[in-house]
Amino acid sequence: MRSSSFLYFLTLMLFKQKSKHIGSIVISIVLISLISSLFFLSSSIKSSLKDTIKEQPDFVVSKSTIDKVMDSEYIDKIASIRGVESINARVYGRYYFNNKGKSALIVGIDPFEESNAKYLRVLFNDIDIEKFLSKDYMIVSSSVDNYLKSHFFKDSYTFKLPSGDFKRVGIYRVLPTKTNLIANDMIILPIDIAREILGIDDDGVTSISFDVANDAEWSNVKSLLYGSFIDINVVDKKEIISYYDEMFAYKQGLFLLLYIISLVTFMMILYQRYSSVYSVEKRDIGILRALGWSIKDILRLKLSESFIVAMSSFIIGVVIAYIYVFIFDAPLLKYIFFGMDNLSVEIELKPYIDIGMLVSLWLIYTIPFISAIIIPSWRVATTSAKEAMK
């Protein structure tokens, strides 16, 4: 089989001059793995959040006044709007543990209500709702469970009620880790127990959720609600999705800016190095020219060399980022997105790769990298061989 002499020489130059490339490869890998990790992390969280939001009710109504409690009148009025279905009243509020200001989100639901029962069955295939209601039980997130265990509450926790009394509630189940993204500090309780813990009167609710099957009616429903009540806040699913989009676009934009600044600095160093400092490179190009290599041959060699260096750095950087984010769950870096102020976050990051984002990173990196090498090489190649060899 005929093997290409050009390929032979290209491989030879790459391996024989590896010390020349090693610095640029190492810096490139660090930059690419860092920025790819951040983008993998944010894309994965964004994608998981969007998937989770899809399962949530279309609208959530809460009160905008200091008094957050709504009575049954609100439910009745909402139910009377045409197109509204699957109405579900919930109670939620924050419960502060005594230690170190840590808190949990108390969510009180009616487990027999159709959508709640369905959601619980999605989380736990084998859940026995009647057993869950038979005693004072709660379902806690893994972070809450870990926190309670670390404070010696193994099977139950004793809540301090606003009345000054205490209420012991057993841990019925622990939520799967995959729900931590939205339920990291959550405690799910039957609605009556939640009211007791949060000090809410019987029949009082803090949010009402519902669906509207016809998308085109969403704005009408919203207008009707704002027309009927002056003290409510209505949030629909599309608003939440666009909020997340904006939040992640903002964070990704900042990272991209940092990446570009680092890249520009790196490329300037590289350009400087190839332009003036690297005289051996200049001499070698002069020798090749003197021995009959055309400018096109030289540029082909340099282009292939820099492309291979760029491509291998990029692939290694992306693979490292993938392993770091999706196998090791991005230790340290994930706190950029979640913070560390409340209960520790235990997130299982679902592998999600945004191809468009990877292509953009590749282009942003490769074009200046190759240019930083090719332009000085081209300048040397176009001078006379005699001059270049000096």
Next chain:
Amino acid sequence: MIEISQVYKTYNMGTESEFEALKGVSFTVRDKPVILKGVSGSGKSTLLSLIAGFEKPTKGKIIVDDLLVSKLPDLHLSNYRATRVGFVFQHFNLIESITVLDNIIVPLIPIYKDIEYIKTLAYRAMKRVGIEHKAHQDTKDLSGGEKQRCAIARALVNDASLIVCDEPTANLDKKNRDNFIDIIGDLHSEGKRVIIATHDPVFENLDFECEILNIKDGRIEE
């Protein structure tokens, strides 16, 4: 036949450091090897680089066989250097980081695709100058004489009809110098045109007939 006709070469034209290296050089190379003699800075190396196509004259004609080298566009000039010229540099100009074999194949890479064929040609050239036993040694580890033989093998590998040597014996001891002269004698007897720029007196008493031209201040002395 190689014809050099009224060749001028001026560097840094139009600047304060303008320098006229060649001032109307003319001569013809036929069968005999040509020895260009002259002191440093007389214009020998400039003339060789023009003949080899490394740069173009400011004025005048250089014709090698049927080719007007002085007017060739860059791509054709590269092809001319790759196929018709073998150049032996004073300081060898080898790529230090690679082996003898790999240095010798360099001129053939733009011409041939088959690496095995290229290596066969390289071994033939190495055998001719007695350097084949060093084929896989890095050139930076060679002695001066070995580097010279490597540079000669590289100049011969493309079977060029014109061999141009710039101060080829300047860095050699007597034994290697004699070897080099033997190789030049062989090339001459094979019908190759040879042009050597040197101020080494050893070239004044060669076993074979050659034409000696003296160059001074950019002009050929009669």
